[in-house]
Amino acid sequence: MTAQPLSPPLSPHELYGRHRATLDQAVAASRARGYWSPFAEMPSPRAYGETAAADGETAFKARLNKLFPLDQPAGQGFVGAERSPFGLKLGVTYPKPDLDALLAAAKAAMPGWRKAGPDGRAGVCLEILTRLNKRSFEIANAVQHTTGQAFMMAFQAGGPHAQDRGLEAVAYGWKAMTDQVPSARWEKPQGKNPPLVMDKRFEVVPRGVAVVIGCATFPTWNGYPGLFASLVTGNAVVVKPHPAAILPLAITVEVCREVLAAAGLDPNLVTLAADSADAPITKELATRPEVALIDFTGSSEFGSWLEQNARQAQVFTEKAGVNTVIIDSTDDPKGMARNLAFALSLYSGQMCTTPQAIFVPKDGIRAGGEHLGFDQVVQAIATATDKFLSDPERAVEVLGAIQSDATLKRLEDAQALGTVALASRAIAHPKFPDARVHTPLILVLDAKDEDKYGQELFGPIAMIVKVEGTDDALTRAARLVREKGALTAALYSTDQDVIDRVQDTLTEAGVALSVNLTGGVLVNQSAAFSDFHGTGANPACNAALCDLAFVAGRFRVVQTRVPVAA
Amino acid sequence: MTAQPLSPPLSPHELYGRHRATLDQAVAASRARGYWSPFAEMPSPRAYGETAAADGETAFKARLNKLFPLDQPAGQGFVGAERSPFGLKLGVTYPKPDLDALLAAAKAAMPGWRKAGPDGRAGVCLEILTRLNKRSFEIANAVQHTTGQAFMMAFQAGGPHAQDRGLEAVAYGWKAMTDQVPSARWEKPQGKNPPLVMDKRFEVVPRGVAVVIGCATFPTWNGYPGLFASLVTGNAVVVKPHPAAILPLAITVEVCREVLAAAGLDPNLVTLAADSADAPITKELATRPEVALIDFTGSSEFGSWLEQNARQAQVFTEKAGVNTVIIDSTDDPKGMARNLAFALSLYSGQMCTTPQAIFVPKDGIRAGGEHLGFDQVVQAIATATDKFLSDPERAVEVLGAIQSDATLKRLEDAQALGTVALASRAIAHPKFPDARVHTPLILVLDAKDEDKYGQELFGPIAMIVKVEGTDDALTRAARLVREKGALTAALYSTDQDVIDRVQDTLTEAGVALSVNLTGGVLVNQSAAFSDFHGTGANPACNAALCDLAFVAGRFRVVQTRVPVAA
Structure with missing residues (x-):
């Protein structure tokens, strides 16, 4: 060039x-935080x-x-x-x-x-x-x-x-x-006397x-x-x-x-x-x-x-952090499963925003008009992911390749952490024969296995965690945010009281929340000028992209002042 | 109450x-940084x-x-x-x-x-x-x-x-x-498809x-x-x-x-x-x-x-820091001496903004139409201070009392640091017989005595330092700002080139500068809504009162986003 x-x-x-x-x-x-981009x-x-x-x-x-x-x-x-x-x-x-x-x-x-x-x-x-x-x-x-x-x-x-x-x-x-203005005239009244007047410059x-x-x-x-x-x-x-x-x-x-x-x-x-x-x-x-x-x-x-x-x-x-999803209920189980499948697959989970632990009540959830048992929820997510990646040509354009040997090793080791709901498989890249492309591994774990799902496992590794119910999930999610940090959190619920409670608790815990994503937006995605990426309010990061706190300490203002003759 | x-x-x-x-x-x-106060x-x-x-x-x-x-x-x-x-x-x-x-x-x-x-x-x-x-x-x-x-x-x-x-x-x-707005609707066009729409809340x-x-x-x-x-x-x-x-x-x-x-x-x-x-x-x-x-x-x-x-x-x-004054020239030697006398006397120098080291060229300065030798400049400041505090009733209203035993001891010890141009004296308070009221000590030191004038000596202790000339003074002042910190700096000069050079150098060094104060404003004084007190750009402080950097890190913004059905 x-x-x-x-x-x-x-x-x-x-x-x-x-x-x-x-x-x-x-x-x-x-x-204004609406949609905008010049590029x-x-x-x-x-x-x-x-x-x-x-x-x-x-x-x-x-x-x-x-x-x-x-x-x-x-x-x-x-x-x-x-x-x-x-x-x-x-x-x-x-x-x-x-x-x-x-x-x-x-x-x-x-x-x-x-x-x-x-x-x-x-x-x-x-x-x-x-x-x-x-x-x-x-x-x-x-x-x-x-x-x-x-x-x-x-x-x-x-x-x-x-x-x-x-x-x-x-x-x-x-x-x-x-x-602040770059320069100003300061004029302080002195009763019957002439005012004090100074010219000030702020550099x-x-x-x-x-x-x-x-x-x-x-x-x-x-x-x-x-x-x-x-x-x-x-x-x-x-x-x-x-x-x-x-x-x-x-x-x-x-x-x-x-x-x-x-x-x-x-x-x-x-x-x-x-x-x-x-x-x-x-x-x-x-x-x-x-x-x-x-x-x-x-x-x-x-x-x-x-x-x-x-x-x-x-x-x-x-x-890094541990990003969580709380599934309480949904009126669009297919949309939810499809959205999660995409979220877990995108760039093989190698995003700091990819969900890692998905909390599902042990007794299942209300989904549309019906009830889905715990296993059915697991199956829905696993099946949706498998289906989403069934066409290799399409799959490689979503998954990309595994960036590091360490992530590949982590993926291999992770299989032993829980019950495999969806095994990871290698995909041959139609254009790059040496590309290392692997679909996500989805595991099922118990709530008590926090030593496993509560550590960041960077890469295409997702864990569905069986919890007592939504309150249990929320308590665990909030604690993970506070102790391990998180870049994102997601919730699926049709109950406004639940949504309000989760929002309040996770706002207090300091993590951004996405609610009921079933369409074209993934929890992983963060749009400039609208979404704050990270909060700086939990251990996953001490800053947010981008806010005043991200810039205000990068410079100082130094002033000069000179009296003005009356 | x-x-x-x-x-x-x-x-x-x-x-x-x-x-x-x-x-x-x-x-x-x-x-706007003009004068304003509601109180x-x-x-x-x-x-x-x-x-x-x-x-x-x-x-x-x-x-x-x-x-x-x-x-x-x-x-x-x-x-x-x-x-x-x-x-x-x-x-x-x-x-x-x-x-x-x-x-x-x-x-x-x-x-x-x-x-x-x-x-x-x-x-x-x-x-x-x-x-x-x-x-x-x-x-x-x-x-x-x-x-x-x-x-x-x-x-x-x-x-x-x-x-x-x-x-x-x-x-x-x-x-x-x-x-940022507390809430916003984000609407991202999708070509011929319906836009992605989300409601976002920023707390x-x-x-x-x-x-x-x-x-x-x-x-x-x-x-x-x-x-x-x-x-x-x-x-x-x-x-x-x-x-x-x-x-x-x-x-x-x-x-x-x-x-x-x-x-x-x-x-x-x-x-x-x-x-x-x-x-x-x-x-x-x-x-x-x-x-x-x-x-x-x-x-x-x-x-x-x-x-x-x-x-x-x-x-x-x-x-703390070491605040300096550079005297290059003045067209109002009396106003300068009176202003410095007030600045040194106010609250017995117990302000983080009080000047401590006053640099005067060894060959003296241009002052109004005439030349003042080094000793004459010293004398002018000492005499103005002595005169300013000659009436005990008025003096106690400017000096206040010495806050701590440590400052009193420091004042006593400081006499040995240089040649005394004006000795400190105790003043009997007309209303409070046990008040410890002391006028400022003014010493003369040589430029090489930086181990003395270059340490903060909190209290009514001022040092006039004999330097080669204005450039020497500026070099020393800027180095003290960088190494010891300073809340204020002052300059007296009738030469715009000198003013520009000092302003540039001290701005770069990171200290607020007051130029040619001869009237009712003292270098010690800092007005809210107009003057930044401290810069955060030198070792005297890591923050300024008040700017965005002082507040922006004290909170975080946490967002929630929810898709809006098309």
Whole structure:
């Protein structure tokens, strides 16, 4: 991909002018919380151009088996051992970072960025997002062949939906930075004497160097909020991708640097710090005194390590949890089973939002006009899942591939945890013979087996838990939220009193609740500008994407005041 | 003071209606940053009523030598050993808290408070502030006779100005909580198919129990922001006053509980946890798992301890720093000297905002049409200070009294640190013969003596530092801000280039700057709704009063979504 110089070269202020309408809409949307997105989510020629799909694939393939070029301060040697869960070895290498040089360059770049001001920085960030959008097909290929997402998800979640989340962070950051006027005249009456008059200026200053620690499953979707929240608020950002999913973020960094340079700013405001699984640099990087902000998505263990050890920084984490579903009753058992089947299958359960424990009363439920026994509910979900994935061509486009060896191993080991209601089976991918594709395992467990269903088992592993009844389910679900954390919770009930009680209890416990999903929306899905992803109110994460708390601490306001002669 | 039942009893919603106009004005003022306050700052009969002053003093005196009545969960025994810096022993005792019972009661009170919603909570908080305002004279007496502030300052800073800061926190908290709509309909187009439609609800939930740790010098001014920021955002608040300044906060807690009860809410949302200097409870309280928010004003040592050890909580600290003044040039040397004399004298330098190190070029400065040598600048400041305090009756109303033995000792020891330009002298208080009143000590030091002037010396101790020139002064000031922290910085210069350079450098360093103060505003003073007190961008504090970052993390938003049938 050749660099696309801005022609004519545009200042941050001009970029603000270019993108201001979009920014205003984004700010309005994040307040109104209806549906809104400026980025087309369908990979259609109409939205992206006739040749966009082919161009993107070509651009991706041109990356393979080469050094990824980045003109940033580099150390000695190279890293990079990405391997597609669909079978391909990527062979891309990246310059090893020299952290001293990288952090020094990042710091040196910040004063000029501060002076671009909130508007100028928002303009630059929106130009970056606009260009990232144009690169959505290339990024989709990179996401697919690092995370194992099927193409459609890789395109949507890795492209426009990630860009939405990035834009949302820009909108929140800009809104927070401009929460007070940039300057004001203060005039205090003094009775019969002349008033005291002062001119005051309020300038936004950054906190320091920010580090974004990417994950292996949603490198851009989970990475962009922190990247753009820190960048728009004036900080320099070092992007530290997961060793298994470097490419999508490397392309992102490239685009950021291209726009920064073209706008006359220091491109070292955004740099890449790639590492390898056997020589990780994250702990060293995260605890450097220059680092003031950290965004992390990944394991609870490492997220907690960061919270405990990166004491010099403000740390935003999205970790793991145990997502639960409470089935009390339904008037659409088929819709429920189909919706759950989709939710459990999507990207082979490799989403932090996938349900893990499904609580079903031991005496069954009211379903439509009839009664379904416990076993019938289990059977309905298992059958729906099996049927949903019966066509391999369709199945692989939902399941994608298993991202890591660890998840595959976990899936194998999980069979012993309970009674198998639906066995996991391997599916041959029609296009990628080496792809590791596996359908979800569905187990039945007893309520007392909380040591099993109450631990996060990342991957295509679902457990239906036999409980006394809805109250028992609610007590267990709320406790799991409080103790283990959760990104999502779901409820099926036809009883408004039950819905109100569950909503009240789970709101108090601090988890987002989806009620009676039987149609086109899955509990796993979270829409920018409308859904808060995570709450920050339970152990699964200490932040939400995106809200004021996610941005307000990333900058400070420093004032100057000068008296005005009466 | 007898309880004033709300008549007729008013719900939180009705209180919101009553105070909504004030809230709207407060939100607008905090954005526009001009002068605004709803609370009269002069202790005048016109504003507060003919008998208010006498009633307040009577109410204060009625507190003395008695148990302070609080109907909250209490432990065994009593604490309280307050002693007025003006000589009086207060003799007030307070129930010793039982932390287990107190925290359990605080937690139990929160669900009802959450349900009052942002509007209802803001209404209750504004009613509390309105009633605190009516108690300003009583609180002023309590502030005076715990902190040592002279009456006028005790009234203004302890009363209306503290109420302003509390209101500012309510306004910011309410603004942040209502940053998104409480509910929304989300409607996503699906091409030719019917849209996906969901109803979503966004509820604000608290973080947990908040603790406000008061200081000995400005118990209400520094305590109200945290108290009201945590309370309005749905948390219960335990107020832990400094053992030397319990009464002002005890009265505050009493008013909070009175309003909460009258509004049908659980008064245990605000409780007092008094302790004594020889059996402090702060460390135990601050590290309790129930505690999610801590606001602290006090020493750097204890503030840093909290930041390091109260890991379960979000910790907001205002600690200490070294405030500097750079004198480059002035066209009003008399105004400058008089303004600095006032700044150094006010409350005997016992403000976190008082200048400590005054940098003066060794070759002197341009001053008006003439040149003033270094010694002449020193002399001008010393003489102005001496003259300003020459009338004992006026002097005691500016100086107040020395709050603690430690500050008195510090003042005595400081004489040896440099060449004395103005010796401190004791002044007999015409009304309180046992008051410890001392004028500021002004020393001259060399730039190399940073080990002396570069440590905070709380109290009436100022140091004029001989530097090479303005650049040298700026380098030193900026380094002190970065390494030791600062709440304020000041500059005198007639050269716009110098002003711009100092502003840029100190903004980058993260400290608020006041330029060319020669009139009625002192560098020490910070006006609610206009001045950010502290920046959070240097080691003197990790938060500012008041901004979005001060409130946005005190609550979370939890959503529920339900599909709407097409």
